[in-house]
Amino acid sequence: MPTDARQITLDVSEIPKRWYNIVPDLPEPLPPPKDPDEGPSRVRELPNLLIGECLKQEMSGERWISIPDGVRELYERAGRPRPLFRARALEEVLDTPARLYYKSEFYSPTGSHKVNTALAQAYYAREQGFERLTTETGAGQWGTALAYACALTGLRCTVYWVRAVHRWKPDRLGFMKMLGAEVHASPSDRTEFGRSLCSKDPDHPGSLGIAISEGLEDAKSDPKAVYSLGSVLNHVLMHQTVIGLETQKQFEKVGDYPDTVISCLGGGSNFGGFALPFVGDVLTKGRKIRFIAAQSQAAPNLQGEYRYNFADHAEITPLLKMYTLGHTASMRPIMGDGLRYHGCSPIISLLRHLGYIDTVAYPVDEKHVFEAARTFMRCEGFLPAPESAYSICCAIDEALKCKQAGEKKVIAFNVSGHGFMDISGYREVLGIA
Ligand SMILES: Cc1ncc(COP(=O)(O)O)c(C=O)c1O
Numbered sequence: 258m259p260t261d262a263r264q265i266t267l268d269v270s271e272i273p274k275r276w277y278n279i280v281p282d283l284p285e286p287l288p289p290p291k292d293p294d295e296g297p298s299r300v301r302e303l304p305n306l307l308i309g310e311c312l313k314q315e316m317s318g319e320r321w322i323s324i325p326d327g328v329r330e331l332y333e334r335a336g337r338p339r340p341l342f343r344a345r346a347l348e349e350v351l352d353t354p355a356r357l358y359y360k361s362e363f364y365s366p367t368g369s370h371k372v373n374t375a376l377a378q379a380y381y382a383r384e385q386g387f388e389r390l391t392t393e394t395g396a397g398q399w400g401t402a403l404a405y406a407c408a409l410t411g412l413r414c415t416v417y418w419v420r421a422v423h424r425w426k427p428d429r430l431g432f433m434k435m436l437g438a439e440v441h442a443s444p445s446d447r448t449e450f451g452r453s454l455c456s457k458d459p460d461h462p463g464s465l466g467i468a469i470s471e472g473l474e475d476a477k478s479d480p481k482a483v484y485s486l487g488s489v490l491n492h493v494l495m496h497q498t499v500i501g502l503e504t505q506k507q508f509e510k511v512g513d514y515p516d517t518v519i520s521c522l523g524g525g526s527n528f529g530g531f532a533l534p535f536v537g538d539v540l541t542k543g544r545k546i547r548f549i550a551a552q553s554q555a556a557p558n559l560q561g562e563y564r565y566n567f568a569d570h571a572e573i574t575p576l577l578k579m580y581t582l583g584h585t586a587s588m589r590p591i592m593g594d595g596l597r598y599h600g601c602s603p604i605i606s607l608l609r610h611l612g613y614i615d616t617v618a619y620p621v622d623e624k625h626v627f628e629a630a631r632t633f634m635r636c637e638g639f640l641p642a643p644e645s646a647y648s649i650c651c652a653i654d655e656a657l658k659c660k661q662a663g664e665k666k667v668i669a670f671n672v673s674g675h676g677f678m679d680i681s682g683y684r685e686v687l688g689i690a
Pocket of ligand 1: 368369370395396397398399487488489521522523524525526527528594595596642644645673674675
């Protein structure tokens with residue numbers, strides 16, 4: 258492949274055959290989930306909460322985990338592998354000496370990277386004989402991805418969708434329903450926990466932590482159903498490593514390699530999926546890379562405390578060691594609502610604690626971030642998801658620093674999704690009439 262290629266592609270046969278599990282390469286053992294001092298054991302409940310194969314992967318110390326042929330086939334149907342683009346037009350407009358590359362998870366059939374784990378989880382759930390998956394969603398991207406995975410694998414799907422977002426994305430709601438999913442604004446009247454919150458505030462805006470609690474409660478009451486989580490957990494990040502593994506191969510093809518790796522971060526699955534294979538290079542091959550997680554000041558979880566905390570509002574999950582704002586923290590809704598989660602995945606949190614990951618948090622009004630998305634769109638032609646705009650904004654800010662310093666850095670960033678269903682959010686923030 259010519260080194261000046263704009264689109265760096267892979268063959269279908271190059272879809273990764275194994276996921277990368279970073280756990281054995283971490284500089285320190287990953288703190289395991291644990292129980293709170295009081296109340297029933299959540300850790301002993303895990304086999305009743307999660308898909309069996311996913312729980313096995315969650316605890317695995319194996320560096321490489323084979324991707325079943327059936328999942329690789331689903332990845333092919335979902336359009337993998339996805340191109341890596343050299344953002345030459347953006348480089349020119351920014352007048353930066355930096356070389357910018359972005360991965361195109363926006364080509365996903367549902368609009369985001371989330372399908373990478375949705376397909377794997379639905380595949381394993383069907384293998385185990387389950388008939389229905391329940392879940393939470395914030396931006397709506399994860400709910401759509403799971404609805405899609407359930408449609409392809411013949412499962413039913415129930416989605417609890419953070420009310421503040423459910424309200425302004427009617428098209429995404431229609432999308433999930435077209436795929437056959439049952440969707441409830443959360444908090445809902447479908448669960449005891451949801452009803453307890455609605456009785457205090459019928460217009461409660463909800464949060465991912467609350468929606469997770471509702472999904473868990475629903476699945477626990479139905480032996481044919483199991484809960485599926487779209488981020489945070491080790492196995493979810495591991496499924497997402499197909500993004501970074503493909504990207505590494507694509508860099509090899511053009512004989513380049515990144516100095517800076519950037520992505521947005523809510524619970525950590527997209528950042529982890531893109532960055533962890535490169536973190537592996539730093540830990541095992543002595544490579545030097547700066548990693549930056551782009552966040553919102555509405556939920557700067559990586560600037561919170563590093564401690565054990567629940568992953569959900571109702572305290573159904575075990576405690577996870579993570580950077581957290583507190584599992585009952587109230588966070589202002591934003592358009593990039595997929596970034597509004599109180600805690601960050603234990604793997605990324607440990608890496609941050611050990612100094613491997615930097616973070617930046619952008620203002621809640623999202624103006625700077627959405628302006629960056631507009632610049633990107635006008636140069637490169639792709640409309641990013643509001644969450645992905647944070648990744649783009651951080652990459653542009655870094656490229657402009659390179660311009661000031663005259664540095665020819667190589668910056669890689671992931672555009673985790675498209676924004677075709679988020680235009681009203683852009684219009685509101687950017688004042689487009
Ligand atoms: C397009 C997109 N990118 C990124 C994220 C952030 O989530 P995570 O950090 O778990 O990847 C979301 C979450 O909904 C999303 O929809």
